[in-house]
Amino acid sequence: MLKNNTKAVTAEETRPDQAQQQIAIATDGWGTHIRAAIVSTIALVAILCGAYPLIVWGISQAIFPHNANGSLVYSADGKTVIGSELLSQAFAGEQYFHPRPSAAGSGHDPSSSGGTNLGPTSDKLLNGIADDPATADTDESYAGIKHLSEAYRKTNGLAVDAIVPADAVTRSASGVDPHISPANAKLQAARVGRSRGLSEADVLLIVEANTDRASFGFLGEPGVNVFMLNLALDRVKQ
Amino acid sequence: MTPNGWFQLALYLGVLLLLARPLGVYMAAVYEGVPSRWRRPGEVVERWMYRLCGVDPAEQMTWTRYAYGVLMFSVVSFLAVYLIQRCQALLPLNPQQLAAVTADSSFNTAISFMTNTNWQGYGGEVTMSYLSQMLALTVQNFVSAAVGMAVLVALIRGFRQTGTTGLGNFWVDLTRGTLYILLPLSFILALVLVSQGVVQTFSAYQTVPLMEAATTADGKTITEQTLPLGPAASQIAIKQLGTNGGGFYNVNSAHPFENPTPLSNFLQVLSILLIAAGLCHTFGVMVKDSRQGWALLAAMLVVFVPLTVGCALLEQQGTPQLAALGADLTASNLHPGGNMEGKETRFGIANSALWATATTAASNGSVNAMHDSFTPLGGLIPMWLMQLGEVIFGGAGSGLYGMVMFAIVTVFIAGLMVGRTPEYLGKKIEAYEMKMASIAILAPCAMVLVGTAIALMCTGGKATIFNPAVHGFSEVLYAVSSASNNNGSAVAGLGANTPFYNTLLGVAMLIGRFLTMLPVLAIAGSLSQKKHVPASAGTLPTHTPLFVVLVVAIVIIVGALNFFPALALGPIVEHLQMRA
Numbered sequence: 001m002l003k004n005n006t007k008a009v010t011a012e013e014t015r016p017d018q019a020q021q022q023i024a025i026a027t028d029g030w031g032t033h034i035r036a037a038i039v040s041t042i043a044l045v046a047i048l049c050g051a052y053p054l055i056v057w058g059i060s061q062a063i064f065p066h067n068a069n070g071s072l073v074y075s076a077d078g079k080t081v082i083g084s085e086l087l088s089q090a091f092a093g094e095q096y097f098h099p100r101p102s103a104a105g106s107g108h109d110p111s112s113s114g115g116t117n118l119g120p121t122s123d124k125l126l127n128g129i130a131d132d133p134a135t136a137d138t139d140e141s142y143a144g145i146k147h148l149s150e151a152y153r154k155t156n157g158l159a160v161d162a163i164v165p166a167d168a169v170t171r172s173a174s175g176v177d178p179h180i181s182p183a184n185a186k187l188q189a190a191r192v193g194r195s196r197g198l199s200e201a202d203v204l205l206i207v208e209a210n211t212d213r214a215s216f217g218f219l220g221e222p223g224v225n226v227f228m229l230n231l232a233l234d235r236v237k238q
Numbered sequence: 239m240t241p242n243g244w245f246q247l248a249l250y251l252g253v254l255l256l257l258a259r260p261l262g263v264y265m266a267a268v269y270e271g272v273p274s275r276w277r278r279p280g281e282v283v284e285r286w287m288y289r290l291c292g293v294d295p296a297e298q299m300t301w302t303r304y305a306y307g308v309l310m311f312s313v314v315s316f317l318a319v320y321l322i323q324r325c326q327a328l329l330p331l332n333p334q335q336l337a338a339v340t341a342d343s344s345f346n347t348a349i350s351f352m353t354n355t356n357w358q359g360y361g362g363e364v365t366m367s368y369l370s371q372m373l374a375l376t377v378q379n380f381v382s383a384a385v386g387m388a389v390l391v392a393l394i395r396g397f398r399q400t401g402t403t404g405l406g407n408f409w410v411d412l413t414r415g416t417l418y419i420l421l422p423l424s425f426i427l428a429l430v431l432v433s434q435g436v437v438q439t440f441s442a443y444q445t446v447p448l449m450e451a452a453t454t455a456d457g458k459t460i461t462e463q464t465l466p467l468g469p470a471a472s473q474i475a476i477k478q479l480g481t482n483g484g485g486f487y488n489v490n491s492a493h494p495f496e497n498p499t500p501l502s503n504f505l506q507v508l509s510i511l512l513i514a515a516g517l518c519h520t521f522g523v524m525v526k527d528s529r530q531g532w533a534l535l536a537a538m539l540v541v542f543v544p545l546t547v548g549c550a551l552l553e554q555q556g557t558p559q560l561a562a563l564g565a566d567l568t569a570s571n572l573h574p575g576g577n578m579e580g581k582e583t584r585f586g587i588a589n590s591a592l593w594a595t596a597t598t599a600a601s602n603g604s605v606n607a608m609h610d611s612f613t614p615l616g617g618l619i620p621m622w623l624m625q626l627g628e629v630i631f632g633g634a635g636s637g638l639y640g641m642v643m644f645a646i647v648t649v650f651i652a653g654l655m656v657g658r659t660p661e662y663l664g665k666k667i668e669a670y671e672m673k674m675a676s677i678a679i680l681a682p683c684a685m686v687l688v689g690t691a692i693a694l695m696c697t698g699g700k701a702t703i704f705n706p707a708v709h710g711f712s713e714v715l716y717a718v719s720s721a722s723n724n725n726g727s728a729v730a731g732l733g734a735n736t737p738f739y740n741t742l743l744g745v746a747m748l749i750g751r752f753l754t755m756l757p758v759l760a761i762a763g764s765l766s767q768k769k770h771v772p773a774s775a776g777t778l779p780t781h782t783p784l785f786v787v788l789v790v791a792i793v794i795i796v797g798a799l800n801f802f803p804a805l806a807l808g809p810i811v812e813h814l815q816m817r818a
Contacts, residue, residue, distance in 0.1 A: 060432035090452035119709035173492035179583035181573030220500020221586035
């Protein structure tokens with residue numbers, strides 16, 4: 001319907017003077033732009049902010065209700081929501097696998113997501129900050145990677161100079177990274193098994209079942225979903 | 239990196255190049271107005287819109303009139319986004335009952351989304367109501383990209399036609415780019431993302447009891463977790479495709495609800511460069527010489543690929559400090575290793591580095607890892623990609639018109655060497671074009687350097703630098719580079735949601751957007767009136783490897799000369815300190 005506008009002006013077909021005659025070039029009526037700007041904004045809002053998200057919402061609620069609503073996990077009786085497959089929770093107990101350290105809110109808070117945003121040479125990141133004894137009522141201490149790796153070795157009964165997986169002692173980007181690396185999970189398996197009275201081999205089987213492999217075998221990195229793993233362990237016990 | 243990491247990088251480039259050509263041909267057909275059965279339903283909407291707007295779709299606009307349309311539309315966009323944020327407490331769809339956004343933050347955010355920057359000084363979950371996210375931000379994600387693409391198309395018409403001042407119709411280009419390119423692609427992408435677990439719901443945030451109560455550092459006990467929900471998928475699809483980058487949640491595409499799986503990650507990072515790569519082919523098709531499009535695409539790849547590989551290697555190498563503390567940095571099939579600070583396990587090193595370079599090569603600015611915690615040189619690469627002027631792929635439309643400015647400078651310099659009047663695509667490049675191209679290239683550069691200097695000389699600028707010394711300088715430089723080049727990615731260690739930074743960066747974004755766009759349109763207007771000069775023996779062919787090398791050299795020389803001193807003060811010093 002609008003073919004006449006640019007087609008007519010290719011160099012080979014038309015001499016400049018003819019092109020001028022064929023096409024009306026408006027230079028007046030600047031005011032029409034104001035109306036066009038306002039009305040098109042409103043019309044596009046209706047399409048892009050009304051119709052588009054609503055249609056995506058309608059289709060996704062119909063086809064992928066579980067995924068569209070946050071991949072929620074329900075309690076054994078199916079009545080209450082206890083978490084999301086996609087988000088980590090804070091676990092510190094002996095009997096649980098521990099997620100990566102978190103900088104989200106006061107720890108693993110998905111509504112206040114965030115990393116440390118500390119530079120790689122930051123002293124705070126590496127060596128942390130000690131509590132200032134002068135201010136008794138506030139705690140200024142901050143666990144550096146040094147403390148995180150010491151704590152990790154101690155918790156899991158490793159030698160004081162043991163090499164640990166990088167992901168175990170660094171804080172993730174989101175602070176709610178649901179995964180730990182398989183190597184990290186393997187180092188924690190003995191402790192979890194001991195505290196639950198399960199053999200390490202049995203625990204590793206459950207770890208295996210809760211490992212998300214790289215998609216199609218090559219996209220992304222494998223990871224063990226900590227929340228799902230701990231849930232599976234709890235449900236084994238019951 | 240593991241062989242699989244390399245394979246993923248290669249696969250990414252392969253799929254990108256494979257999809258770019260058909261998409262580019264399709265986009266050319268859209269802007270040429272070639273009728274198609276597929277677009278017939280859209281044409282009904284289109285006609286109805288023109289009638290409401292009082293626009294005659296056959297009207298051709300001079301460059302000044304086209305530019306006036308762009309500006310008018312941008313002003314209305316700014317006001318709309320600003321007012322919605324200021325009034326969000328009174329408006330519906332605010333289940334968290336969030337208060338009105340502050341004046342300086344609204345000013346910054348309105349400019350940010352209007353200029354396709356999507357710099358976010360605020361945290362999405364705690365600042366913006368669902369309505370603000372949907373009404374104000376989603377619509378800008380579409381139209382700011384469509385405006386950039388429209389200006390590019392006007393420039394292409396300027397090269398193609400002779401003896402006329404008409405560059406097409408801004409309202410038609412805007413509407414078609416939105417309805418036939420951005421909307422269908424976003425729709426498909428959004429649905430695939432939901433299938434991967436990106437949320438798309440209107441329910442309020444959900445509070446769930448924790449399996450094990452947690453104790454925080456200061457001794458408080460936490461028993462609950464709040465899951466932030468919302469209509470995220472529809473916004474995330476366009477934030478990637480439209481090179482916007484403004485995330486739904488605070489940590490953007492690092493948040494598992496925004497980017498849950500490696501497949502969602504692959505599709506999102508593909509979408510960052512898809513339209514920009516496709517537009518190179520659109521350019522080739524519309525100037526009736528596909529080789530011209532290939533040459534510019536090749537120039538982009540020549541810069542992009544080595545920098546991506548470099549960034550991945552540097553991040554995998556990690557830091558001596560991490561190694562000294564006993565972290566295992568060698569990648570294996572059991573763990574990603576490397577500098578995992580601020581990176582997600584499911585993406586590992588390869589996908590985090592690829593995203594970092596793609597998002598800064600394009601003026602996208604979304605992140606799936608925290609750039610602030612990258613190694614000094616690994617973080618230098620994304621920063622430098624922005625400082626190159628966002629022409630390596632760049633923003634939707636704006637990247638390629640920026641690259642064409644560099645092509646103009648290149649033919650001019652080559653012309654000086656052989657003593658002939660330079661030509662590009664059959665049009666003589668003369669003093670006027672060179673002046674305009676220089677403004678378009680140098681205005682954002684000047685803003686980066688002057689803006690950083692201002693920030694470091696003011697108390698307001700220094701007050702919110704959380705990382706001390708050299709890294710703090712890098713953060714300020716990164717923030718101003720990001721704003722001035724309309725990228726929008728951030729190193730969040732800088733507290734930028736202050737009146738000082740909201741204002742400085744707001745102005746930087748305006749300069750970065752309009753002091754490139756307006757000279758580009760001026761060039762389009764000037765070129766469209768010139769005659770086609772038939773190629774002769776003395777014409778520098780602009781589709782050869784030689785030309786690709788020349789363009790790349792000019793881009794790098796301009797980028798390096800402008801920013802090497804500043805980079806030396808920041809990331810390079812930090813690298814030397816780290817190794818010391």
